[in-house]
Every structure is written in C-alpha cells, then in structure tokens.
Amino acid sequence: MALAQTEFEALLSDASKRIEGDVAWQADEDHSPCLDFRAEVRSDNGWPLFVRGSYNPLIPALSYNLILKTEGRVYGLDLGKDHHNPQCNQVGECHKHRWTERFRDKEAFSPADITASPAHPVDVWVQFCAEAGIDHWGRMLPPPPQQGDLFL
DSSP, rough: OOOOHHHHHHHHHHOOOEEOOBBBEEEOOSSOOEEEEEEEBBBBBOOEEEEEEEETTTTTEEEEEEETTTTEEEEEESSSSSSSSSSSHHHHOOEEEEBBTTTTTTEEEEEEEEESSSTOOHHHHHHHHHHTTTTEEEEEEOOOOEEHHHHH
16 A cells, blocks of 8 residues: 555654664675665654665765655655656756655655755755654764775
8 A cells, every 4th residue: 555645744744753873884785986874763653764875975976765664765865966857847956855645756846955065975964864854863974085986
C-alpha cells in the first residue's frame, strides 16, 4: 500500500525523529570520487527510516535523503545538480524533494532556507536536519581530505 499524504505529513512532523551517534563519510564501494554514509533514524512512533548521504567533492555535489524503508525516498535535498520535474520544468542546482501521492519523490522545488554550499557538507547537514525535523545526537564528521584522486 502506498504512503498516504497524511502519513507523510505525520512522519515529517514527528518531533521524535533522531539519529544517535556520530555520522562518518565512507569511500564509495565502486571506487568513484564519491563519499557516502547511511544513518538509522529512530522515532517514538517506530518509523522505519534512515538517512543516506552522498558527496562528490570534485563537482561538488551533495545529497541528503530521508528514506522510508517501505517506500524509498520521502524527503531529500540535492545540491550541485539540476533536476527535471515530471511537469517538464527544470529546477536549479539547489532543490528539495518532498513526497506527494501524485509524484512520490519525483517532483522537486527550489528552497529558500538552504544557504550553505555543497562544498560544506557539515553546514548543509545542520540545515537539512532542521528542515527535516531530525535531532542529531552526535557529530557529523567532515569528509576526509582529498589527495589527488584518493581519500586519506
């Protein structure tokens, strides 16, 4: 059964969503220049959630996505890459995805509240968590320094 809009609104407004512990970037398993992480999101209501992050420092491009295990991405932030909406309009390099029953996660919009650049993943993380209503009980560690095409 698909996620209803009222369920999504309840999930997003659930103030008990939290990540417990530090979040650290890992080298991409495909040996690309990307780094990523996955962090479980706990809540008093037991939503089966996690956040997935992806960062490519060469572009730079950054994505943080709130994933509902039964549906996929329900909320996301992308920086450094354009998006083509189902209605055929382009959305800029800073855009958010917000679940709707009609388009699921395929429709994006340009937000006014994200001011940090993709080259500063920790600052963007703070803004993403505030907007998504996630308390982070720990630290977002900065991506490891880059040396040539390798990460230390």
